[in-house]
Amino acid sequence: MLKLKNVSKFYYNKGMIATGFTKINLELKMGEFIAITGESGSGKSTLLNVISGLDSYEEGEMYINGKETSHYTEKDFEEYRRKYIANIFQSFNLINSYTVYQNVELVLLLNGYKKRQVKKKILEIIDQVGLTKFKNTKVSKLSGGQKQRVAIARAMVKDTPIIVADEPTGNLDTESAKEVIEILKRVAKNKLVVLVTHNIEQIEEYATRIIKMHDGRIIENTQIKEVKEEPKVEESKYNKITIFNKYRLGIRNTFNILTKFLLLFAVFFFITASIFLEYGSFKLSEYMNSEHIYDENRILIKKQDKTAFNQEDYEKIKNISNVDYIVEDDLIIDKHIAADRQIGSRDMMAIGGYISNIKNFSGNLDIGRMPERENEIVIEIGREHYYVTNRLNELVNQTFTMWTNDYYRVEEQQEVAVVGIKYTEDKNKIYVHNSILEKMKISIHKGYCDTKVLFNNKYINAEICPSDKVEKGQAIVNDELRYQIENRTIKNKPINIKISNIYYSDELNLKISDTFTEENYVDIVGNKNANYYAYKDMIFINREEYNAIYDKPLYQSSVYVKDIEEIDTTLKELENIGIKAKKITDYKTEYESDKLYRQILKIIKLIVTIILTFVLFFISYFIIRIILKSRNIYYTTLRILGATYKSVKRILDIELFVNSSLAYIGVIIPIILSKMDIINLGYISRAVRYVSIKECILMYLILIVMSRLISRKFTKKLFKNTTINTYNEEV
Numbered sequence: 231m232l233k234l235k236n237v238s239k240f241y242y243n244k245g246m247i248a249t250g251f252t253k254i255n256l257e258l259k260m261g262e263f264i265a266i267t268g269e270s271g272s273g274k275s276t277l278l279n280v281i282s283g284l285d286s287y288e289e290g291e292m293y294i295n296g297k298e299t300s301h302y303t304e305k306d307f308e309e310y311r312r313k314y315i316a317n318i319f320q321s322f323n324l325i326n327s328y329t330v331y332q333n334v335e336l337v338l339l340l341n342g343y344k345k346r347q348v349k350k351k352i353l354e355i356i357d358q359v360g361l362t363k364f365k366n367t368k369v370s371k372l373s374g375g376q377k378q379r380v381a382i383a384r385a386m387v388k389d390t391p392i393i394v395a396d397e398p399t400g401n402l403d404t405e406s407a408k409e410v411i412e413i414l415k416r417v418a419k420n421k422l423v424v425l426v427t428h429n430i431e432q433i434e435e436y437a438t439r440i441i442k443m444h445d446g447r448i449i450e451n452t453q454i455k456e457v458k459e460e461p462k463v464e465e466s467k468y469n470k471i472t473i474f475n476k477y478r479l480g481i482r483n484t485f486n487i488l489t490k491f492l493l494l495f496a497v498f499f500f501i502t503a504s505i506f507l508e509y510g511s512f513k514l515s516e517y518m519n520s521e522h523i524y525d526e527n528r529i530l531i532k533k534q535d536k537t538a539f540n541q542e543d544y545e546k547i548k549n550i551s552n553v554d555y556i557v558e559d560d561l562i563i564d565k566h567i568a569a570d571r572q573i574g575s576r577d578m579m580a581i582g583g584y585i586s587n588i589k590n591f592s593g594n595l596d597i598g599r600m601p602e603r604e605n606e607i608v609i610e611i612g613r614e615h616y617y618v619t620n621r622l623n624e625l626v627n628q629t630f631t632m633w634t635n636d637y638y639r640v641e642e643q644q645e646v647a648v649v650g651i652k653y654t655e656d657k658n659k660i661y662v663h664n665s666i667l668e669k670m671k672i673s674i675h676k677g678y679c680d681t682k683v684l685f686n687n688k689y690i691n692a693e694i695c696p697s698d699k700v701e702k703g704q705a706i707v708n709d710e711l712r713y714q715i716e717n718r719t720i721k722n723k724p725i726n727i728k729i730s731n732i733y734y735s736d737e738l739n740l741k742i743s744d745t746f747t748e749e750n751y752v753d754i755v756g757n758k759n760a761n762y763y764a765y766k767d768m769i770f771i772n773r774e775e776y777n778a779i780y781d782k783p784l785y786q787s788s789v790y791v792k793d794i795e796e797i798d799t800t801l802k803e804l805e806n807i808g809i810k811a812k813k814i815t816d817y818k819t820e821y822e823s824d825k826l827y828r829q830i831l832k833i834i835k836l837i838v839t840i841i842l843t844f845v846l847f848f849i850s851y852f853i854i855r856i857i858l859k860s861r862n863i864y865y866t867t868l869r870i871l872g873a874t875y876k877s878v879k880r881i882l883d884i885e886l887f888v889n890s891s892l893a894y895i896g897v898i899i900p901i902i903l904s905k906m907d908i909i910n911l912g913y914i915s916r917a918v919r920y921v922s923i924k925e926c927i928l929m930y931l932i933l934i935v936m937s938r939l940i941s942r943k944f945t946k947k948l949f950k951n952t953t954i955n956t957y958n959e960e961v
């Protein structure tokens with residue numbers, strides 16, 4: 231059956247050469263029961279490993295069934311092991327976390343048997359080694375003798391022609407050792423058994439031949455019993471492991487050691503949660519900076535002949551079927567308005583948003599009612615906004631001061647009361663009555679205009695403000711301006727005011743009629759609470775003139791369409807009636823810097839996410855490797871039992887897949903719950919809110935790919951070396 235001709239085995243270790251054994255000549259026949267003895271280090275184990283195909287040899291020839299093996303690849307030896315060899319070790323080499331039954335079953339599952347076919351056979355064999363009572367006991371709970379009996383059962387179950395046992399009784403007491411040897415003898419019938427032992431008396435009555443080794447050589451080779459006739463070699467059958475069995479083992483391994491399961495779970499949970507949180511934070515900041523993202527259904531319109539719009543134009547536009555409504559004075563839409571509410575002497579609440587006519591409000595209110603009076607407003611605000619979650623009763627039915635350019639300027643202030651709230655995922659909005667919109671219009675327009683004041687041949691830092699106390703053609707200025715003039719007489723001096731924006735410009739030539747100081751400005755402003763510093767650089771002019779300069783005919787309006795899909799057709803129809811029309815989404819100029827900022831943020835987000843994923847991958851690889859290190863013996867055992875690289879990888883893949891999927895579910899459940907507003911995790915809930923379903927799926931895929939890479943890396947390392955070297959490194 232086996233023949234060794236001048237076979238030698240050397241170990242190369244850091245430049246040193248050690249001899250395993252030298253020039254061994256040996257022939258082993260079926261039906262023999264061979265006992266090998268010799269002192270420690272004489273090369274017994276090495277010989278057994280070479281015979282079993284677990285280790286390579288360097289010199290000589292080894293024949294298996296008459297075939298020379300020097301050209302054998304690792305794969306050929308794998309097949310040889312699966313067909314011919316069953317190993318039994320001194321240290322049992324069982325899977326401690328499996329039951330007796332599972333240990334015996336494992337070898338069959340790995341060799342392509344179906345679970346149901348093999349049940350009877352396994353139970354029979356467990357009975358033969360006298361362990362029926364313990365069949366569902368975890369191996370770790372058994373005594374040494376019982377463990378070795380499990381190992382024998384495992385060696386028996388596949389019915390290979392050769393059994394190789396390396397000091398199987400070395401760790402056992404005399405009584406158990408005797409039992410084990412007896413069972414082995416029973417099993418040995420018609421097989422070739424090669425057994426290493428120190429206790430030759432124990433084995434003498436069974437052995438057919440005794441071999442003694444010394445210093446890597448055979449020094450004695452004594453036949454003590456005749457082997458009558460050599461039985462035929464019957465190769466053990468095997469198939470490739472079935473996919474089903476890979477899954478069975480993978481899933482069994484996921485849960486069979488609780489601590490390992492929890493540790494891996496924690497690692498995967500940590501990876502997933504960090505990627506989610508990092509990505510979510512970026513999405514949140516992107517959202518926070520996206521206040522200028524426009525309504526997609528808005529079209530900006532101007533007249534092709536550059537004149538102002540009149541009612542006739544608006545009627546024509548309204549007749550276009552896809553037009554939902556027109557906002558004539560559309561500068562208002564883009565103005566972010568603030569509304570403040572002073573609470574006590576220290577606390578202040580501020581709501582801000584884009585202002586819109588209450589007529590344009592659509593949908594249902596979540597809280598409160600629609601406005602009934604002029605100064606009542608409705609707001610759209612995030613459901614998770616701090617004011618909504620914590621200070622709702624200070625928000626609804628309370629009075630706020632709405633303002634445009636400067637909070638301290640009375641003429642720009644407007645008292646309003648919030649009566650209704652609609653939750654939004656979008657930008658905040660404030661819906662006001664038409665009359666309030668009209669009142670705010672002038673100060674909003676003023677905000678869009680560039681105002682230049684020419685005094686004493688110099689442009690001075692000043693703004694204009696309406697006053698009922700100033701006559702037409704006149705202006706009242708700060709008394710300090712007098713110091714810019716040589717003889718300090720400022721009265722009747724001319725002052726020129728130019729205003730301009732992209733559509734029109736205008737100009738006022740006034741004469742200074744009076745000056746104001748910190749003591750008397752209140753008389754002119756007409757409000758006792760007015761803050762002097764907000765008016766210090768003001769030039770007060772006649773209210774009618776003030777209104778006329780800012781309340782110009784409309785050169786630009788906005789059209790909102792019903793169906794965004796049809797927006798291009800609407801653009802054409804507008805062009806046909808003499809109107810220059812452009813989708814708001816096509817406008818770049820004004821918010822170019824914003825766009826750039828968003829783009830940069832996006833790129834940073836991508837880079838950080840990729841780096842984080844890599845860093846997490848390596849951190850988790852090292853942690854998982856440490857966790858799995860305790861499992862190296864398990865995987866080497868699989869290899870000894872005939873598992874290939876592919877199946878080991880697959881089994882590990884499945885284990886990590888199941889574990890990481892569970893961790894993912896563990897992360898995604900709170901995310902979904904917080905998205906559905908069932909739980910609130912504060913910042914975390916806010917951050918993950920903007921992660922889309924698609925991105926959730928993408929992250930799952932990343933996690934799965936990561937877990938597969940980890941299992942690949944790990945298995946590769948495991949198979950880098952010969953089986954026995956890998957095993958020795960781990961024990």
Ligand code: ADP
Nearest residue numbers: 241243248249250269270271272273274275276
């Ligand atoms: P035995 O089983 O008879 O105690 P071994 O077969 O284990 O002896 O060892 C035989 C010789 O080979 C010893 O000198 C030992 O030091 C050497 N040896 C065994 N394994 C290795 C190894 N992995 N690397 C280097 N030397 C080894």
Ligand code: MG
Nearest residue numbers: 274275276396
């Ligand atoms: Mg040994």
